[in-house]
Amino acid sequence: MDAFVFVSGRLCLDLAGTMLWRRSLRTELLDSPADLRRWISAADILDDPGPVDSRALERVRRLREAVYLVAGNWPLGDHADAAVKDALAEVNEAARLPLPRRQIEESGRATRTGGVDEVLGAVGYDAVDLLGSPQFARMKECANEDCTRLFVDLSRSGARRWCGMAECGNRNKAAAFRKRQKEQSSG
Template sequence: MDEFVFVSGRLCLDLAGTRLWRRSLRTELLGSPDDLRRWIGAACLVDDPGAVDARALERVRRLREAAYTLVRNWPLGDSPDSAVEEALAEVNEAARLPLPRHQLDAAGRVLRTGGVDEVLGAVGRDAVDLVGSPQFSRMKECANDECTRLFVDLSRSGARRWCGMAECGNRHKAASYRQRKKERSGV
């Protein structure tokens, strides 16, 4: 199984998904600078982010939590609480950072260059773009009561319920099947 999944439809939500089960188990997927390097690579943001240390990890985690807080509480309303205002400021600050640079080499390969600032810039810009786009109205939280992953429902019908079938969707299907089988057998 892959360590990181990219099922949210948006970069900022996939980063937010690196903290799982926020209401119960609170599983941290970005536990070390090496975890962050692997996530950056899996997200195809930059080929080599350079030095990734504890400070870089903390910066990315702070933006992750800010993006999650912002999208969960948008629109802000007349008097947003200070945590949401801080999240908005954090996301806006990140969105002003430079973006990863993409170029083609002679063989047609895409070279993605940049460091942690560019990663933060890409995530911050994506969060701003999401909140300001028509896609925002299609943002949902997974229907699994334990899961807190957010995603944009890009399905034609707009009826997507699960963050992904590999985890939550299949778990629900299996549980429903077991329940139906149990009811049929009269147990």
């Protein structure tokens, strides 16, 4: 089973979501270079990221934390602390890296090539794009008080509350149902 889910609506927020439960159980989904390779593949960024070592893993984790910190404090304003300003510099630095190279073969097959720099470039570009777009106003944190996943609410009504129904939404609905059942049986 793959622990990665892509429910955030943006690549940069899906990367930020690879650290779960930040306020309590802090669960790291990118535990090893192999995990990072699996995430890159699942995120559909590159066909093959090539070698991924512990240094590459650390670079991606650092960008992940920077994206989360900046998104949670955006817009920065005049009184942003040094950690948030450093995180913004990290995001901007990643956004300047090259993007995955896309080509089309004679057979019609599209390819995406590159390495960790291109992965960082794609995530950084997406973060800068999100922060500077009207979509940012629709970014939310999951309503599950334990969940810290960020997502862009692309629903027509703008009333989405959960990062995803498969995990947080269904859990909340089941808990509410059990509470109603208990109230009805005791009342």
